[in-house]
Amino acid sequence: MRSKTIMREPLFLSMTIQEKGAATPDSQGDYRSFVTCLDLIGVRWELRGYGGSAVEAAADGWERFKNIDEWYMYGYTVEGEGDG
Numbered sequence: 001m002r003s004k005t006i007m008r009e010p011l012f013l014s015m016t017i018q019e020k021g022a023a024t025p026d027s028q029g030d031y032r033s034f035v036t037c038l039d040l041i042g043v044r045w046e047l048r049g050y051g052g053s054a055v056e057a058a059a060d061g062w063e064r065f066k067n068i069d070e071w072y073m074y075g076y077t078v079e080g081e082g083d084g
Contacts, residue, residue, distance in 0.1 A: 005042065006040055006041055007038070007040050007041075007042070008040075009040075010037055010038060010039055010040060010065065010068050011037060011038040012035070012037050012065060013036040013037055013038065013044075014035075014036045015033055015034065015035050015036070015058060015061055015062075016033070016034045016036075017031060017032070017033050017034075017054045017057055017058060018031065018032050018033075018034065019031055019054070020032055030050075030052070031050070031051050031052070031053060031054050031056065031057035032048055032049065032050055032057055033048065033049035033050075033051075033057040033058050033060065033061030033062075034046055034047070034048060034061070035047040035048075035049065035061040035062070035064065035065050035075075036078075037065055039068060039071070040068070043077050044077065044078040045071055045075050045076065045077055045078065046075050046076060046078055047061060047064045047065055047071060047074045047075035048061065048064075048074055048075055049061025049062070049063070049064055049074075
């Protein structure tokens with residue numbers, strides 16, 4: 001079993017953007033971003049961001065990643081990942 005290394009900053013791994021609803025004449029559409037990252041002790045998280053465009057969803061996901069104290073409100077830990 002390997003020991004955990006405490007990192008100075010959370011680690012961004014990837015972001016995926018998904019269109020959840022097509023744009024219509026009355027709305028822009030609905031996009032979600034899924035940010036995969038590691039916290040300070042190496043636990044893998046998936047955070048979600050939202051927006052009316054892919055750019056807005058990406059920006060929202062990035063802002064949520066930057067605030068590690070609020071990750072529990074916007075995501076969840078991925079079972080079996082990062083624990084050795």
